[in-house]
Amino acid sequence: xxxxxxxxxxxxxxxxxxxxxxxxxxxxxGAFSQDxxxxxxxxxxxxxxxxxxxxxxDSALRKTVKLNSGYEMxxxxxxxxxxxxxxxxxxxxxxxxxxxxxxDTARYYGNEIGVGRGVRRAxxxxxxxxxxxxxTSKIMPGDYQRPDxxxxxxxxxxxxxxxxxxxxxxxxxxxxxxxxxxxxxxxxGKIRSIGISNYYTSDDFERICRIAEIVPAVVQxxxxxxxxxxxxxxxxxxxxxxxxxxxxxxxxxxTQEIFHNETIRKIAERHEKTPAQIVLRWHxxxxxxxxxxxxNQAHIVENIDIFDFALSEEEMxxxxxxxxxRRFENW
Ligand SMILES: NC(=O)c1ccc[n+]([C@@H]2O[C@H](COP(=O)([O-])OP(=O)(O)OC[C@H]3O[C@@H](n4cnc5c(N)ncnc54)[C@H](OP(=O)(O)O)[C@@H]3O)[C@@H](O)[C@H]2O)c1
Numbered sequence: 001x002x003x004x005x006x007x008x009x010x011x012x013x014x015x016x017x018x019x020x021x022x023x024x025x026x027x028x029x030g031a032f033s034q035d036x037x038x039x040x041x042x043x044x045x046x047x048x049x050x051x052x053x054x055x056x057x058d059s060a061l062r063k064t065v066k067l068n069s070g071y072e073m074x075x076x077x078x079x080x081x082x083x084x085x086x087x088x089x090x091x092x093x094x095x096x097x098x099x100x101x102x103x104d105t106a107r108y109y110g111n112e113i114g115v116g117r118g119v120r121r122a123x124x125x126x127x128x129x130x131x132x133x134x135x136t137s138k139i140m141p142g143d144y145q146r147p148d149x150x151x152x153x154x155x156x157x158x159x160x161x162x163x164x165x166x167x168x169x170x171x172x173x174x175x176x177x178x179x180x181x182x183x184x185x186x187x188x189g190k191i192r193s194i195g196i197s198n199y200y201t202s203d204d205f206e207r208i209c210r211i212a213e214i215v216p217a218v219v220q221x222x223x224x225x226x227x228x229x230x231x232x233x234x235x236x237x238x239x240x241x242x243x244x245x246x247x248x249x250x251x252x253x254x255t256q257e258i259f260h261n262e263t264i265r266k267i268a269e270r271h272e273k274t275p276a277q278i279v280l281r282w283h284x285x286x287x288x289x290x291x292x293x294x295x296n297q298a299h300i301v302e303n304i305d306i307f308d309f310a311l312s313e314e315e316m317x318x319x320x321x322x323x324x325x326r327r328f329e330n331w
Contacts, residue, residue: 063307065289067217068240069193073134073165075284076304077102079293082252085114087295092118095300097127104220104246104291106138107154108169116158135160136220138169138197139178147181151190166191167220168208170198170331176211183214193217195241198331202235209239220244223288224251225258225279228323233287244289247328249276252293254328263318271309274302281306282319 064072078095080088080103088111092103096119105115119135122128135158143150155163166185168178175196185191195218199205208216219236223229223245233243250258258264259275268275276292280303283290292303311319 063284065242065287067193067242068215069217071134071164071192071217073193073218073242073289074100074102075289076100076280076306077104077134077136077289077291078300079246079248079291080105080111080115081109081293083109083111083114083293083295085111085117087111088114089118089121091295091297091300093121094118094297095304096122096133098301099304100300101128101132102134102136102289102291104136105158106140106167106169107143107150108138108140112137112154112157116160119158119160130161133160134164136165136167137163138167139182140169141172144172144174144178147178148184151181151185155190162189163191165193165195165218167195167197167218171204176208179208179212183212186214195219197221197246200229200232202232205232205236205241215239216241218242218244218289220246222247222251222327222329223283224248224328225261225264225282225319225322226250226324226326227328228286228320228325230323242287242289244291245283246291248283248288248290248292249279251328261322263322267311267315267318271311273306273309276303277306278311278319281309281311282316285311285316286320 063075065075067073078091078100080091083091088105092115095103103115103119105112115135119133123130123133137154137158139147139150151166154166166182168175168182179194179196182191182194186194194214195216196205196208197220199208199219200221205216205219219232219241221229221232221243223243224247229243236243247254249255258279264275264278268278271278276299280290280292284306294300294303
């Protein structure tokens with residue numbers, strides 16, 4: 001075959017592949033209409049069952065989703081990866097003071113002590129009660145051979161009486177036993193809801209479900225405008241399991257690419273909001289819980305100031321079309 005013919009075939013294949021990517025990306029769009037987070041979820045996809053309807057609480061700053069465990073989880077929270085104990089303490093306290101009710105930490109981040117201090121300070125000052133705060137932590141692979149002790153250790157470091165949501169940090173040897181330990185934690189009243197993190201396919205999820213007595217309430221995965229795992233979100237709806245986005249802004253070192261994206265910039269200008277606010281609003285309107293990480297107080301305030309506007313269906317579709325199935329990490 002001539003070089004020219006080979007090139008032509010390659011370019012036709014390339015075109016078809018791009019078309020397929022575009023079509024599958026678009027086909028996964030629009031699980032929820034813009035009303036989703038105002039409490040009147042209208043699944044635009046017929047498979048959209050009601051279990052995952054985000055619920056609304058009275059305060060504009062406290063949008064929550066009802067988990068399959070029966071507990072309400074705020075849809076916007078503070079991520080704390082890379083924050084030291086001191087910065088995590090200040091950031092958690094400052095975030096709560098400014099309306100946040102969800103804080104995400106992990107044994108791996110080494111800042112459960114700081115997060116616990118920040119939350120307890122807010123409780124001691126009467127800003128919130130323990131019941132109003134939702135704290136997530138995770139068991140890291142180094143602890144997969146001692147998961148029951150790892151739960152107790154996290155509880156001791158946080159010092160909050162119980163953990164609202166505990167996740168397996170990532171798949172790994174012994175993770176099914178870790179999940180059983182999480183279930184024991186629920187029965188013992190140490191943990192309220194349990195879930196998994198970094199399980200990207202229905203097969204990954206089903207492997208845990210097969211041994212589970214308690215269906216995972218949350219799957220926390222990398223998820224952002226360039227990697228929209230709509231298939232998993234739709235699959236999980238039958239279980240009432242919610243997807244939580246880590247790297248909602250792309251993650252440290254990648255945010256500028258997202259903030260300078262032409263589509264995001266145009267929508268931001270139209271709403272007189274920042275690109276970060278547009279992206280976060282998109283996560284929530286699409287039914288994802290988002291936990292933007294920040295140790296910067298101006299950013300923390302900015303990131304929760306997203307409840308006074310809504311993206312239109314067209315804008316949601318435009319952002320959906322940015323999906324490239326491109327992850328920034330590989331764990
Ligand atoms: N389960 C897992 O495997 C896993 C993995 C990674 C992360 N996580 C969790 O998910 C959370 C979110 O991920 P992430 O923190 O890595 O990434 P991210 O939230 O996507 O991005 C954080 C970056 O965005 C910046 N930023 C935040 N708000 C901003 C704003 N309004 N304007 C401009 N820049 C802004 C932060 O800088 P400043 O500090 O300067 O604001 C930081 O550089 C983590 O903190 C962690 O809790 C979980």
